[in-house]
Amino acid sequence: MNRFLAGGGDRETDMRTPKILLIKPPLDDHDRPIYDLIVPLRKAGIDPIWTGLQQPWSQIVKTALEEDADAIGVSVHTGDPAILLGKLKTELERAGLSEKILVAGGSGEITLPDMQAKLAGLGYKVFLSGDAVENIGAYIMEKFRENQKCSVSITEHFESRLSRHLLAKHITRLENINLTLVPPPKKKSFRVLLAGPAGAGKSSLLNKILEKLELREIKIGVMLCDPRGPKEKGAFLGDRVWMQERTLSENIFIRSFSQLSNYSRRSVNFLKKVSDLFALWGADITFLETIGMGQESAARLGELADLFIWVALPNETDSMRLMKGGAHELADLVLLNKIDKEPSFKAELALKQHFQNPYFKVSAHTGEGIDEVCEFILEKIKNNPCG
Amino acid sequence: MGKPKNTRFETLSGIELKTFYGPEDLPHFEDFSSETKKELVEWRRKYLGRPGEFPYPRGIYEEGYRKQLPTIRQFCGERTAPYTNELLHYLIGLGEKGLSVAYDAVTLHGRDSDSEDWSLGYVGKDGVAVDTLDDFHDLLKGISLEKYSLSQTINFPAIVFFSMYLAEAKAQEIPAKKLRGTIQSDILKEVIKQKEYRFPLKHGLRLMGDMMEYSIMNLNFGFYPDNASGYHMSEGGASASQELAFTLKNAFAFIEYCLERGMNANDVMGRVSLFFNCKGTWEDIAKFRAARRIWATVGKEKYGAASYRALALKFHVQNSGASFRSEEARNNIQRGTLQCLAALLGGAQSVHINSWNETSSLPTREAVKVSVRTQQIVGEEMHNMDIVDVLGGSFAIEALTWEMEKRATDYFKAIDEMGGMLKAIELGYPQFEIRKTSLEEAQRMKNGKIPVVGVNTHSGEAGGDSQDDNEFRRIITLEVHEEQKKRLAKVKKERDQSRVARSLERLSSEAKGNANLVEPVLEAVEARATVEEIMIKTLEPVFGRWRGPGD
């Protein structure tokens, strides 16, 4: 069957900031410059994504494909810059990603004038330690605006079965314009939502859960949401780093999204549509890691979830807190995380008193309890009417 | 090079030099009352001691450098093994007594040259490419392992290169007891700074421990299976006291691990050496002196070591590569000279001085020669090294030495409170402390509070020579890569495949147990298994991939 994404309405300006994927070539361990770049890029209104260190090209390119970032930034401190950056360029083209804004920087050989000329020839704009960081942001913003002007195709038809590449592209189109999937997919993917305060261990737990599930023959879509700041516009999309060992799996597709601090109707609809696209790619499950949450009401998130998991810390979970209102009321399941270092008796008593649904004691560090969580999820899917 | 026996040590103008000096040597010493004299001598004994006297702040040898100057040990390696072999012979021709091999990034990460998803652009680039024992053999062609001590900077796949070294010694028919050298193998500092690690800490330590245990049983003192290194932390922004504290703590953590495995403190401590950075400051000299004192004191009091071998700390020094600049690059020669002087004033056992033009490409032979000559000039030309610990007793240096020691022990306390060094590393404590310092330093550099001549001060005053003066020498990586792939393909084709498979199976099954892994790795190495086959394909599935905080 043919489907299409049909468009209309305004461009959703608040949903779209340019994304840059920051990478290090496979054997280059000098990651400090990456950390020096993140906040200045956010200040420029750009969402940086960081892949993590020591990844082979195949993994880097798979990430680039799934994230479909507008720009790719490479930091080169060892190795032959021309060969490394040439390789990246070739691999990106082969993956159908030839339109990226390419920037590079580093020390050593990349600073030599003839090398810079070579890299310019390959299409990289080179920035060196002497250049102001602001220039990088300004350059990307300028290129991004140019590219945005010419990409306005509204309706696009496609086969019901999406390839990894098309899935990524269509998500980007959804980010650009408010589109509707026609007709909606019959088979949805089961949506598991992970919520909880920042630092509770959502990303780390998701990593462990994926590690178990990737061994089974199921396809999994993952949406990772990180917040934009109240002051700086860009969001640091850093959750990937916690699950970098998972990004190689052919059965997993991971995409990062920046979010305003609250879940608006529009952004919830957007995330729903993304999970529909995941279903067309073949995903049986979609995991959604939300931005860290506290007591704000997030009722709409409930609509998103077939299974709502609340990740809590034993030390921060007690009767007083559970009696107050909050997003935890939506939970179908609570995971008490970090039990390798926090005693859970107080939290358990509170849960028994004030929470009707099940909870598990888990640790993303030791892996304790993760098998049970996976079984629980798989059981839910089996009994899921929409599946 | 030492001086012949019975040499009269004197200044250029003929003033006779004593080995070392103390308050007694001042002319007005005699003016003091006998009470004061006694106290002064007592003070010297208690807080300074003599060179060669426990706890060795003044150096580990009574005669200092009079008998033997530090080993000149230039870090060297590029392209393929035969090419680096030529370079090593060149260095020997310049008067080097110790060899130090630099491996390429592919090798350091435990990958093979034909593993292109990883290796493209790195083969033979910042060091020599070694995939199998055949490469290692070519690397050392014509170099007797009995005559030259060999230092290998290798870390993550250290056990493979330790085994290659043993296999090569066997091939040269040199008894293991006669081997001298060092293998860096310090995996803890990899987690803290350099990032060339893959296994969880306990498995990394096990491999180090296996090499130590094997060395104790089969090799003599003089071979160091662990060289705990602070250089990379320091280059990555650690302060002198952080470098001192974390390096010592890493070494101590390893020593404690070995003791737990039942090894003896004298055996172990006598086989661990350290590796420090030198930026050419008084602080560096204080750091070296404090390191010796802490090592000896902790070794004796905490680990119960008693032998001189164990308590007298030996260390290698490399000057700060980060201090070298591509602007007016020839000024790096002066920087290197002063850094070399500081290393010798601090009592280093072996030294490497970077070559002035290696900031953005490999050094030329000419520049390597300048580095070797620098060390020879500092060591020999002015007779300055005939006085042992010439700075000892300087109020400034002694005060700084105590301050270094205090700061290091403060860190020790913080780390112990956290539950020890391994725990601290798992939590990211040293990593984040260093990052904090390096941020502050970057800020000060930006404000010009740290002057760098020709860069943020006195730059362009006389027009400057920018980079024109600098002759770039680069490796044509793709050509080297093709050549190395051919070498590897040949080995893979000619080796006995079933022997390789058998040896790797044995390794895998012994890795699951508690056996010492040197023998099985040696067997695999001799069967011509590659570095990647051993480390990544066989050991990683058993040990697992682990990443520290923030990696």
Ligand SMILES: Nc1nc2c(ncn2[C@@H]2O[C@H](COP(=O)(O)OP(=O)(O)O)[C@@H](O)[C@H]2O)c(=O)[nH]1
């Ligand atoms: N001790 C311990 N630390 C954990 C555990 N799970 C996560 N952490 C740590 O908690 C911090 C926050 O984890 P992260 O997954 O980023 O939390 P998120 O913000 O909820 O996604 C990180 O430093 C993790 O290493 C656990 O089970 N035990």
Ligand SMILES: [Mg+2]
């Ligand atoms: Mg997270």
